[in-house]
Amino acid sequence: MASLQCSPYFLGTNLKKHNSSSIFRSYSPASFTKLSSPVSRQRSLLCSLSMNGCDADHKAPLGTVQTRTLTTVTSPAAATERLTTAVSDLKSQPPPFSSGIVRLQVPIDQQIGAIDWLHAQNEILPRSFFSRRSDTGRPDLLHDLASQNESSDPNPVSVAGIGSAVFFRDLDPFSHDDWRSIRRFLSSKSPLIRAYGGLRFDPHGKIAVEWEQFGSFYFTVPQVEFDEFGGNSMLAATVAWDNDISWTLENAIEALQETMLQVSSVIMRLRRESLEVSVVSKNHVPSKGAYYPAVQSALEIIKDKNSPLSKVVLARSSRIITDTDIDPIAWLARLQCEGQDAYQFCLQPPGAPAFIGNTPERLFHRKHLGVCSEALAATRPRGHSEVSDMEIERDLLTSPKDDLEFSIVRQNIREKLNAICDRVIVKPQKTVRKLARVQHLYSQLAGQLRREDDEFDILTALHPTPAVCGCPLEEARLLIKKIESFDRGMYAGPVGFFGGGESEFSVGIRSALVEKGLGALIYAGTGIVSGSDPSSEWNELELKISQFTKSLEHEQALQPIN
Numbered sequence: 001m002a003s004l005q006c007s008p009y010f011l012g013t014n015l016k017k018h019n020s021s022s023i024f025r026s027y028s029p030a031s032f033t034k035l036s037s038p039v040s041r042q043r044s045l046l047c048s049l050s051m052n053g054c055d056a057d058h059k060a061p062l063g064t065v066q067t068r069t070l071t072t073v074t075s076p077a078a079a080t081e082r083l084t085t086a087v088s089d090l091k092s093q094p095p096p097f098s099s100g101i102v103r104l105q106v107p108i109d110q111q112i113g114a115i116d117w118l119h120a121q122n123e124i125l126p127r128s129f130f131s132r133r134s135d136t137g138r139p140d141l142l143h144d145l146a147s148q149n150e151s152s153d154p155n156p157v158s159v160a161g162i163g164s165a166v167f168f169r170d171l172d173p174f175s176h177d178d179w180r181s182i183r184r185f186l187s188s189k190s191p192l193i194r195a196y197g198g199l200r201f202d203p204h205g206k207i208a209v210e211w212e213q214f215g216s217f218y219f220t221v222p223q224v225e226f227d228e229f230g231g232n233s234m235l236a237a238t239v240a241w242d243n244d245i246s247w248t249l250e251n252a253i254e255a256l257q258e259t260m261l262q263v264s265s266v267i268m269r270l271r272r273e274s275l276e277v278s279v280v281s282k283n284h285v286p287s288k289g290a291y292y293p294a295v296q297s298a299l300e301i302i303k304d305k306n307s308p309l310s311k312v313v314l315a316r317s318s319r320i321i322t323d324t325d326i327d328p329i330a331w332l333a334r335l336q337c338e339g340q341d342a343y344q345f346c347l348q349p350p351g352a353p354a355f356i357g358n359t360p361e362r363l364f365h366r367k368h369l370g371v372c373s374e375a376l377a378a379t380r381p382r383g384h385s386e387v388s389d390m391e392i393e394r395d396l397l398t399s400p401k402d403d404l405e406f407s408i409v410r411q412n413i414r415e416k417l418n419a420i421c422d423r424v425i426v427k428p429q430k431t432v433r434k435l436a437r438v439q440h441l442y443s444q445l446a447g448q449l450r451r452e453d454d455e456f457d458i459l460t461a462l463h464p465t466p467a468v469c470g471c472p473l474e475e476a477r478l479l480i481k482k483i484e485s486f487d488r489g490m491y492a493g494p495v496g497f498f499g500g501g502e503s504e505f506s507v508g509i510r511s512a513l514v515e516k517g518l519g520a521l522i523y524a525g526t527g528i529v530s531g532s533d534p535s536s537e538w539n540e541l542e543l544k545i546s547q548f549t550k551s552l553e554h555e556q557a558l559q560p561i562n
Contacts, residue, residue, distance in 0.1 A: 050164045050223070050255060051240065051247035056099075058180040060244070063097025065187040072107040076117070076226075077265035079106040079235035084260055087237055091253045098243040101165065101185050101221070103193050105236040112267060114228040115336065115344075118160035119329045120264045126167075127354065128196045128220055129329075129346035130497060131158035131336065132504065133362075141425055141446035142370040155502075156229055158344075161196065161222025163259040165252065166240035168195065169349070173203030174217040179456040179498075182219060185240060188501035192227065193238065195219040198347055198355070198495035198508060201464060201488040202477065208487035210513060210521065213352035219498070220349075223259045270333040277552045278323045285317045285486045288538060294483050295534040301479065302530055311408050312470035312479050315525035316541050317486040320549065321518075328354035328514040334551045338436035343506040345495050353518075355490055357511030358547065360435055361467065363494050364458050365504040371458055372446040373417065375410035377467050377527060378402035379540050380439050393432050393439060401531035406430065406441040408529070409466040412473075413445055416461040420454050421447025437547055455503060459494060468492035468507060468525060489513065491523035512548055522548045 070086060073079050086104045095102065118129055132155070168182050182195045197219030200211070207216070227234040237260065239252040286294060294314060301307050328346060335358040336344050343362075348354040364373045380396045383389030396402055410426070417424045424447040433442035449458070469492070470476025491513075496505030513521040524544040526537040 050252070051166055051242060051245055053166045053168045053181045053185060053240075053242075054170050054178055055245045056181060056184070056242050057244065058177050058184055060099075060184075062099045062101060062184055062242075064095055064100035064102070065185065065190050065193065066095075066100075067103045067105060067190040067193065070104065070106045072109050074109050075265070076108060076112065076233075076235060076267055079108050080260070080263050080265050082106050083235060083237045084257075087239075087253060087256060087260065090239070091250075094249050099241060100249075101190075101193060101238065101240040103190060103236055103238045105192070105227075105234050108233040108235060110233060111228065111231050112226075112233045113269065114156070114158035114160040114226050114233075115329060115333050116267050116269050117226040118162070118346075119270055119327075119333070120267045121162050122262045122264075125162040125259065125262065126164050126220065126350045127329075127346060127348040128161040128222055129159070129332065129344065130196050130495075131344040132156075133343050133360070133506075134340050139427055139444065141427060141444055142365065142367050142372050154229060156192070156227040156234075158228045159194075159196070159225060159497075160228075161220070161225040162263075163223030163256070164220040164350075165223045165238040165256070167218070167220040167349075168197070169215040169218045171207070171215050174199050174459075176456050178217065179459075182498050185221060186498060186500040191499060191501050192236070193221060194497040194499040195221050196347070196497045198345075198490045199459075199463070199493045200490055201468070201493040201508075202481070205481065205487060208489065210353060210515070211487055211489035213349045214347070214355070214490060218347065218349055223256050224263055270330055272334060272337045274550075275326070275330055275334060275552050277326060279320050279549060279552060280323055281321045282549075283319045285319070286484075291316065291538055292534040295528055295532065295537055297483070298479065298528045299530070299532060302528070307475070308472050309475045309479065310471050311405060311466055311527055311529045312476045313466075313468050313492075313525045313527050314480070314537075315484060315488060315492065315523060317488075318522045318524070318545055320520055320522060320552075322520075322552065325516055326514050326520055326552065328356050331512075331514065331548075331552065332356045332358070335547065338547060338551075341433075341435055342510070343496075345506065345508070347490070347495065353513045353515035355495075355508075355511065355513050357495065357506075357508050359495075359506045359508060359510045360433070360440070361507040361509060363462055363465070363496070363505040363507050365502075366449070366452075366455055366458065367502045369449045369452060370446065371417070371421065371449055372444065373413050373462060374445060375406060375413055375443045375467070376433065376440050377406040377409045378441045379526070379543070381543055382434065382437055382439060389434075389439075393434075396432060396439060396441060397430070401529060402441060403430075404531070405527045405529045406443075408471045410443050410445070412466045412471055413462065417445055417447040420457050420461060421449055423448055438543060455498075459505070463494050464492060465507065467527065468509060470527070488523065492525065510544065510547065520548075 241249040241252040494505040495508040
């Protein structure tokens with residue numbers, strides 16, 4: 001069995017770059033004191049153990065990257081049993097490589113919600129969840145760009161994972177070498193081996209205590225994964241190893257077997273009604289009294305003829321305390337009721353709070369050489385009737401202030417895509433995108449990459465977008481750093497996955513950090529441009545967090561009017 005002395009890999013920090021004392025302060029054993037007994041604490045710690053892929057030589061190819069598909073079964077219990085046997089077989093007949101990653105997958109002949117499966121699992125294990133949004137009714141620009149020779153693999157609707165076969169984490173900003181470290185474990189021939197995770201909004205900012213376990217970035221290939229497709233499901237187990245960083249196949253299999261022992265096959269569909277949790281107190285940073293002067297200060301800089309700043313996004317962190325603990329997965333399931341047109345995600349490294357979100361905004365979607373992004377800006381509430389909703393839509397489409405805010409975002413993204421793509425399509429130029437509680441101005445943009453290795457450039461070019469930072473980028477970032485007194489962490493950062501032939505990232509807005517016994521931090525921001533009014537911007541912040549606060553209490557989920 002792997003020794004607890006292997007914990008530097010679990011801690012997820014490159015020991016070549018950082019001293020061990022700072023590492024162990026970030027991951028104190030106290031994080032695990034809520035477990036029921038020393039035995040269960042040790043077992044959960046052991047199955048959290050894996051290797052930090054950032055420590056390996058990113059230039060050295062893996063010995064093997066493979067997926068093995070087993071015969072279809074009819075239930076999660078049968079899938080778990082079949083996987084357990086397959087893992088034992090892998091141990092007795094190991095691949096003859098010093099490094100590699102192997103995914104074992106069992107199709108299940110029934111559709112089961114990935115979020116329901118995740119809710120049934122041990123909450124102490126590291127967790128990840130990513131649900132793609134529905135793009136029904138919008139043009140598929142990637143399809144327009146795709147060549148006839150490109151294959152189209154079945155894509156999961158939602159993916160849930162526990163444990164970590166390999167993870168990638170560091171305190172330094174995400175670099176091209178880190179991206180290559182992740183790509184080393186991926187292959188277009190194994191399209192469902194994916195690294196799920198996210199990056200901080202500001203990689204150079206000081207990391208607050210609540211975000212310490214996430215590092216500057218955090219990605220994981222889950223040990224055990226549940227994939228939900230339209231009409232069926234799949235349970236998978238993954239092992240990854242690299243002898244050069246002292247994580248052998250034997251270590252990896254033993255850690256996976258520890259996790260498999262804790263997999264529950266008793267899955268109940270989560271109630272999608274309100275959680276019936278009461279908010280006892282709410283504290284905003286900045287407060288209303290501090291927010292108004294901050295907006296006025298930003299407007300003065302924007303109006304200054306000597307300043308290039310045309311937009312800045314000012315955010316707010318709202319700490320809510322509730323009468324009972326918030327179950328982050330149940331909360332996310334509740335948000336999912338209103339989020340058919342949004343991404344849902346959950347990232348929870350070992351011993352960390354859960355970062356959850358229900359974001360409507362895509363950063364980019366890459367499929368082979370095609371890449372798609374979008375402009376999303378300006379906000380209005382939904383109307384109480386179809387007539388009032390249309391009136392609000394017309395006001396949004398004709399507002400000079402909102403058109404300015406939106407045009408800045410769209411033009412900025414177009415310029416960035418032009419720098420790395422051969423041709424860029426914008427379609428439509430401007431329309432309204434309606435969500436359950438709000439509506440925004442919206443446009444899609446797509447381009448053809450020159451090579452797939454340009455993916456890192458997509459990420460660094462598009463993040464942060466003017467929709468979450470401002471324009472020009474550097475001036476807006478500096479003003480945010482000066483004005484905001486809290487750590488955004490991964491709020492407004494890229495959240496999604498890297499895959500062999502396909503990668504997709506949302507923008508981590510409409511999000512919250514949930515910690516047992518400590519309530520939650522809910523994040524929201526608004527774009528400040530010429531013509532902005534502090535009172536209206538504060539009301540917009542309240543509107544944006546209402547989806548979270550109302551879903552906790554007794555209000556029913558809203559459905560779009562049309």
